[in-house]
Amino acid sequence: MGGDLDENQEIDREDEAERGPLRRCIVTRDRAAPETMVRFVLSPDRVLTPDLSARLPGRGIWLSARRDVLETARTRGAFARAARGQVVVPPDLADILESGLLRRMMETVGLARRAGQVVCGFAKVREWIAGGRAGLVIQAEDGSPDERTRLLSGARDLPVAEVPTAAGLGAAFGRDHVVHAAMSHGELARRFRVDNERFTGLSGRTVPGSADRSAGRV
CATH class of the missing domain: 3.30.1230.10 (YlxR-like)
Known part of the structure; x- marks a missing residue:
């Protein structure tokens, strides 16, 4: 009692x-x-x-x-x-949560796109990283591992978020597939990162580069 x-x-x-x-x-x-x-x-x-x-x-x-x-x-x-x-x-509660969070992330990419706060493609993302405009790098898990690593060379202080597929990320940009994207500093990047961390935890994935980038500013 x-x-x-x-x-x-x-x-x-x-x-x-x-x-x-x-x-x-x-x-x-x-x-x-x-x-x-x-x-x-x-x-x-x-x-x-x-x-x-x-x-x-x-x-x-x-x-x-x-x-x-x-x-x-x-x-x-x-x-x-x-x-x-x-x-x-x-x-199917786990699937409901994962799909819901993934949908929220892609909606945030759409908002950032309309606000001019996100770019995609290797060259444009590298340009944003070099120019200090990137607050968050987003990469598709099924992209080339070597290319993903090469993109991030010299950018160890940047937080990185992963999404499952290049096709899913591409859809947010109106393209067939996108492997690399960068979002500028601000509320939308922070919102994406929070949802991505929830998605990563609930799916049992490992947060990419957490040891090196956990202190990165968004």
């Missing part, structure tokens, strides 16, 4: 904490900035629904953006405990 009381008190504190600057992961119990985590809400029929923009009404359920944490929550009833009742967890 004491354990149940403690858990209920903790849930009550989390209800209050959702109005504060940090959120607590229901699995790891770590607290972090909301934009680095994933928020879920329940639909009227109690289906667990990702809220990647953290704007949907209702009490939020927060999770660290990591594949192992997601699997633990899904298989060990953490969502139901946090929701204080039955929850329908979509069997």
Whole structure:
């Protein structure tokens, strides 16, 4: 009984904490900035629904953006405990999250393109890097490894984000495929990087160049 009381008190504190600057992961119990985590809400029929923009009404359920944490929550009833009742967890929840974050990233590229804050192609990206205009480099995972490495030579202080395919990145530019892109410093680059880090964590990928570029400015 004491354990149940403690858990209920903790849930009550989390209800209050959702109005504060940090959120607590229901699995790891770590607290972090909301934009680095994933928020879920329940639909009227109690289906667990990702809220990647953290704007949907209702009490939020927060999770660290990591594949192992997601699997633990899904298989060990953490969502139901946090929701204080039955929850329908979509069997393809990981795919829903990955596709949603990938869509958000490509939408951000589209916004940056219309604002003149992103370029693509090896030569243009190298020009932006050399001129100090690049705040973030974006590369397609299925591009030539040698070419991707050559592009980044001399740019170790720049953060790098990876997307799965050149075709997907190309679509954001209205092209068949794009392997290299660069985004200027600013809010759109920051937004892309945050979503890319969530995408990377939830897909189980390794953040590219994290050891060398983690301190890079966006």
